[in-house]
Amino acid sequence: MSKSDGLLLSRSVVLQVKLFAPYASEFEAFVDASLGYDDAPENASGHFDGPAPYEALRALIPVKDLRAAGVFFTGPELAERLWSPTLSSLTETSIVVDPACGAGDLLFLPAAHLSRMHPRASITNQIRGADLEDSFLRTARARLRSVHRNEDFSHFILRDFLHSPDVVRDASHVVMNPPFFATTAPDTCDWAAGKVNSAALFAMQAAESMAPGSRLLAILPDVLRSGARYAKWRSRLSGLGQLIRVQALGQFDQQTDVHVFVLEMIIGAPNFDGVTAAKWMASASSPVKVSDLFEVRVGPVVPHRDPESGPSSLYLTTKNLASRSHPHQRRQYNGKLYNGPMVLVSRTSRPGQLPRARATLWLDAAPVAVENHLILLMPLDQEVATCLRLRDVLSDQRTSDYLDERIRCRHLTVGSVREIPWLEAAA
Ligand SMILES: C[S@@+](CC[C@H](N)C(=O)[O-])C[C@H]1O[C@@H](n2cnc3c(N)ncnc32)[C@H](O)[C@@H]1O
Structure with missing residues (x-):
């Protein structure tokens, strides 16, 4: 030394x-x-x-x-x-x-x-x-x-x-x-x-x-x-x-x-x-995981397989969420629709990318169809504040480190997202 x-x-x-x-x-x-x-x-x-x-x-x-x-x-x-x-x-x-x-x-x-x-x-x-x-x-x-x-x-x-x-x-x-x-x-x-x-x-x-x-x-x-x-x-x-x-x-x-x-x-x-x-x-003071506060699932729409029939609604995809403007794409879909507040995370994600979990906050209460390249996180308490906190957790370097260690392939799984430790907000 x-x-x-x-x-x-x-x-x-x-x-x-x-x-x-x-x-x-x-x-x-x-x-x-x-x-x-x-x-x-x-x-x-x-x-x-x-x-x-x-x-x-x-x-x-x-x-x-x-x-x-x-x-x-x-x-x-x-x-x-x-x-x-x-x-x-x-x-x-x-x-x-x-x-x-x-x-x-x-x-x-x-x-x-x-x-x-x-x-x-x-x-x-x-x-x-x-x-x-x-x-x-x-x-x-x-x-x-x-x-x-x-x-x-x-x-x-x-x-x-x-x-x-x-x-x-x-x-x-x-x-x-x-x-x-x-x-x-x-x-x-x-x-x-x-x-x-x-x-x-x-x-x-x-x-x-x-x-x-x-x-x-x-x-x-x-x-x-x-x-x-x-x-x-x-x-x-x-x-x-x-x-x-x-x-x-x-x-x-x-x-x-x-x-x-x-x-x-x-x-x-x-x-x-x-x-x-x-x-x-993981620690005695933060044993909570994302799945304790959110329902986590993959978007149900498989773009080239599901028929374009049924009611028409706004359609969320990784691509249209990545563009800066509010998505306007619509499609017909017969399956389950979702509404805000929720957080959408792109499944495509390579190790080392920052943040590893790219998240978009969706607050609109109207039902939307969601593509299967997105993971949906719906707050169990239905509060916007819980979604805002999740966005902070997902953008934190520690979450990226955790995901990099947990999952080395180029996409995120529902399991890996569910188990993300819930970080305490900085005092
Ligand atoms: C935070 S106190 C803790 C003392 C004790 N371990 C305790 O828990 O009550 C840190 C101690 O490290 C000593 N210290 C500081 N630099 C040191 C060094 N380079 N080598 C050995 N002791 C050192 C200080 O004098 C002080 O007593």
């Missing part, structure tokens, strides 16, 4: 983060003093009379500097949501590493689980952390020591993970909530150029450095899961292992207006199902 990684923060931000040091000293002193006579505390995330580290951080350092440094500690609820489906994968020999560990918030649950379920595990050797900021590491060690009293947590070390990824090499589990600030992609990066979210670099660095069979568990900004700019990043990462969980979680916390998701993957295990784009898009 070159120096252009941009993680050399401005001096003022570095000095601001140093404001945390007195808090770390106070925490250490408190834990040292209490070790002699107190029983181990009930609270698995460390015992201290003062504020929790994330509260202290926000009280001591202006939020703009926290943002610039990418320092937001994970609260207990989010840590629980991250770990609860995964704790059972820990064994007596598991090694859990957070390479940007802050005050250790993502390590309390695995430490508690190991000591409860696998009493022969060595917590000091198997729970490890690294960070750029010494006062965070001191706080993490003190907090863990306040719970696991016979341990020294000597594997918590000062490291720049982007320059020294060795800390994750013998891990069975790497957990992270890395910094999310914008930085410059290094020259060696072949999945992005220019500005990039630092979290994308951290996750890629981890996945590329971890051993086959190990598990990556990360809280990442949602733009990596859903943004068109990160399609190459997603594709590269998917090639490094098997995606186990891609789960949108919503806002990071009440004070931090960034949407996040959980990524869980096993490194080196092939992706068996091959529908990776769909996996990235």
Whole structure:
């Protein structure tokens, strides 16, 4: 990684983060003093009379500097949501590493689980952390020591993970909530150029450095899961292992207006199902598909086969919808007619074309005949607004990516359109 990684923060931000040091000293002193006579505390995330580290951080350092440094500690609820489906994968020999560990918030649950379920595990050797900021590491060690009293947590070390990824090499589990600030992609990066979210670099660095069979568990900004700019990043990462969980979680916390998701993957295990784009898009917060909101079918008129008899009506074809003016073509047809509001999508569509699903909104309530080169999407709620939203979903790059992966031939099928994930409208 070159120096252009941009993680050399401005001096003022570095000095601001140093404001945390007195808090770390106070925490250490408190834990040292209490070790002699107190029983181990009930609270698995460390015992201290003062504020929790994330509260202290926000009280001591202006939020703009926290943002610039990418320092937001994970609260207990989010840590629980991250770990609860995964704790059972820990064994007596598991090694859990957070390479940007802050005050250790993502390590309390695995430490508690190991000591409860696998009493022969060595917590000091198997729970490890690294960070750029010494006062965070001191706080993490003190907090863990306040719970696991016979341990020294000597594997918590000062490291720049982007320059020294060795800390994750013998891990069975790497957990992270890395910094999310914008930085410059290094020259060696072949999945992005220019500005990039630092979290994308951290996750890629981890996945590329971890051993086959190990598990990556990360809280990442949602733009990596859903943004068109990160399609190459997603594709590269998917090639490094098997995606186990891609789960949108919503806002990071009440004070931090960034949407996040959980990524869980096993490194080196092939992706068996091959529908990776769909996996990235499908999420706990958007399990809805187009077929949940629309009836989807192929237009019934077969141009050169169906007789020109019966009532005359407007006739919609791919060709006349593509012309800019309102279609005037009419024909006689004895079969089923349809009326707006609806969305019509051309079945002819080659991979790589943008958008992959070319859509036309049809609002006219008069019945029309529809050619079989068109797919009709009729809103179950019969609302124009639902059609307008569908048009946005179909023109979104993520939908094109999904369809490109789902269907490589030069036409769309009803099945592939029915299963298009319904993207949430941007806030
Ligand atoms: C968003 S905080 C999360 C801390 C902790 N993992 C948690 O979830 O509470 C990101 C942490 O990354 C650390 N950090 C930033 N750049 C780093 C780097 N290059 N190498 C290691 N740690 C880094 C920061 O000091 C900060 O503690």
